[in-house]
């Protein structure tokens with residue numbers, strides 16, 4: 001998907017909500033466990049219930065890999081369902097990959113060509129030749145981890161590097177990569193106060209922002225410091241939507257949670 005299409009969907013729906021599909025068999029409603037593919041049935045119900053209120057879905061690959069081949073099949077079915085029924089949704093493989101060049105190319109093929117994701121999250125640590133193989137794919141986006149939402153982000157990402165900090169170097173250096181216009185960045189909602197400075201380095205790039213809800217980040221703060229004239233944000237919520245109920249009403253409760261977030265996003269967009 002081209003960035004222009006994503007922006008137009010955000011404006012049309014007045015939403016920049018990304019629903020995280022972190023589907024955990026220990027948390028989904030018990031009645032679904034009788035199904036042949038409980039993960040897919042859960043995802044399908046969540047997608048149908050929330051799609052009118054969000055613009056993106058982000059399956060975290062760990063939740064599928066954890067179940068081996070059946071988990072990969074559930075992921076493939078989820079992607080086929082999304083791409084067939086809701087092709088306007090932007091899809092993110094939260095896989096946090098990156099390796100030497102030829103290996104990165106295989107990861108890119110797996111997620112962009114085999115599973116048909118629009119984007120993938122990538123760890124920047126191995127540098128240019130580990131990231132550019134992902135950037136070579138037209139109409140696909142590479143989302144680099146810049147400043148993550150977890151407490152451990154302070155172990156390395158904010159450490160001084162010369163006169164700068166490591167996460168700022170990730171942003172600066174990556175803007176010179178080939179096809180850098182296909183880059184987006186992960187910035188945790190729990191680090192909203194860093195966003196103003198981040199915007200001086202990447203003023204127009206899309207930011208994927210996880211960490212509202214369960215991790216304590218504030219949507220309002222993220223918007224205050226990180227929003228651009230085209231919004232420039234995809235704010236993710238996973239557990240806050242998926243597991244708001246683990247009864248038979250889980251999909252309608254998830255829909256209500258998505259609507260609550262979408263209304264807050266609409267309010268923020270009206271300030272633009």
Ligand SMILES: O=c1ccn([C@@H]2O[C@H](COP(=O)(O)O)[C@@H](O)[C@H]2O)c(=O)[nH]1
Nearest residue numbers: 020060148149188210214215237238239
């Ligand atoms: O910095 C990061 C990068 C990725 N994540 C992922 O986002 C979701 C957040 O889930 P919630 O339940 O809404 O907290 C999850 O898949 C993480 O692995 C992140 O949280 N922070």
